[in-house]
Amino acid sequence: MKYVYGPVPSRRLGKSLGIDPIPSKTCNYQCIYCQLGKTTNFTNDRKDFYPKEEIFEEMEKSIILNKDKFDYITFVGSGEPTLCKSLGELILKAKMLSEKPICVITNGSLLYQEDVKNELMLSDVVLPNLDAGDEKLFIKINRPHPSINFGKIIQGYIDFRKEFKGKFWIEIMIMKGINDSKEELIKIKEKVDLIKPDRIDINVPIRPPVEKWVEIPDKTIISLLNEIFEDYSNINFPEMGTFDVYSSDFEKELLSIVERHPMRQKQIIKTFCSDNFSKEELLQRLNKLEFNKKIKKTIYNNQIFWKLIN
Numbered sequence: 674m675k676y677v678y679g680p681v682p683s684r685r686l687g688k689s690l691g692i693d694p695i696p697s698k699t700c701n702y703q704c705i706y707c708q709l710g711k712t713t714n715f716t717n718d719r720k721d722f723y724p725k726e727e728i729f730e731e732m733e734k735s736i737i738l739n740k741d742k743f744d745y746i747t748f749v750g751s752g753e754p755t756l757c758k759s760l761g762e763l764i765l766k767a768k769m770l771s772e773k774p775i776c777v778i779t780n781g782s783l784l785y786q787e788d789v790k791n792e793l794m795l796s797d798v799v800l801p802n803l804d805a806g807d808e809k810l811f812i813k814i815n816r817p818h819p820s821i822n823f824g825k826i827i828q829g830y831i832d833f834r835k836e837f838k839g840k841f842w843i844e845i846m847i848m849k850g851i852n853d854s855k856e857e858l859i860k861i862k863e864k865v866d867l868i869k870p871d872r873i874d875i876n877v878p879i880r881p882p883v884e885k886w887v888e889i890p891d892k893t894i895i896s897l898l899n900e901i902f903e904d905y906s907n908i909n910f911p912e913m914g915t916f917d918v919y920s921s922d923f924e925k926e927l928l929s930i931v932e933r934h935p936m937r938q939k940q941i942i943k944t945f946c947s948d949n950f951s952k953e954e955l956l957q958r959l960n961k962l963e964f965n966k967k968i969k970k971t972i973y974n975n976q977i978f979w980k981l982i983n
């Protein structure tokens with residue numbers, strides 16, 4: 674499968690069947706914490722990057738194949754999904770194929786645009802991020818395309834929330850020394866109060882970020898978060914679930930997951946090891962893939978991660 678992956682365990686969505694209509698790594702942001710690596714196609718133009726019929730075909734196959742094995746169909750992947758011009762059509766197609774809720778994980782930058790707003794109205798859950806409370810910090814953290822304006826984004830969130838009948842969950846990425854001071858957190862909270870999301874998820878960079886200097890905040894931040902945000906869902910725990918694999922081709926299956934989702938070594942062992950495939954053999958295969966320059970090992974937060982070389 675080229676456009677559909679999973680079901681994968683998700684911190685917020687249980688088991689999620691991922692639809693990825695965007696080539697790696699196409700985005701209108703260059704977030705300092707991005708787990709997908711550098712933005713190689715930095716664009717703010719919406720277009721179809723692949724023939725939509727091909728995506729429809731894979732969605733249909735995969736939804737039938739995985740019937741009852743997932744909780745959500747999620748548009749997410751190797752970049753910003755709202756840059757896909759046919760996103761609305763893809764959401765409608767997914768709705769025709771399954772009764773499961775449709776979720777879009779987005780950076781939220783284009784929600785103020787009428788076309789994107791109308792397309793996302795068709796979904797059931799929208800998860801945008803908000804990592805800064807003012808333009809200066811927004812530029813520092815998300816490094817947006819020059820045509821993107823912070824004020825418009827916030828107004829886009831406010832307007833979308835008012836009209837949207839589904840769930841609107843905002844995720845805030847908190848990083849040490851970047852946006853974890855009381856002053857910056859209060860500024861973010863002021864914007865959140867204007868937007869009125871259904872839920873706030875606080876996240877920290879648990880997977881290796883593109884910029885090595887990005888760090889997880891100290892645990893002492895929790896009391897400050899409690900004081901400022903009061904009611905939030907702390908999701909600062911790595912997923913412990915296993916990924917579903919469709920074939921015995923270890924290399925193909927592993928690469929299709931780590932392309933969108935750097936994996937902890939422990940999670941790879943849990944997903945792939947069996948009576949016929951020992952941990953030692955698996956580690957040898959990982960080292961061989963690294964030797965062949967397909968994946969690379971990264972130590973982050975005292976854990977071994979494997980990610981795609983890009």
Ligand code: SF4
Nearest residue numbers: 700702703704707780
């Ligand atoms: S984290 Fe998301 S929005 Fe930010 S650069 Fe990566 S893909 Fe784009």
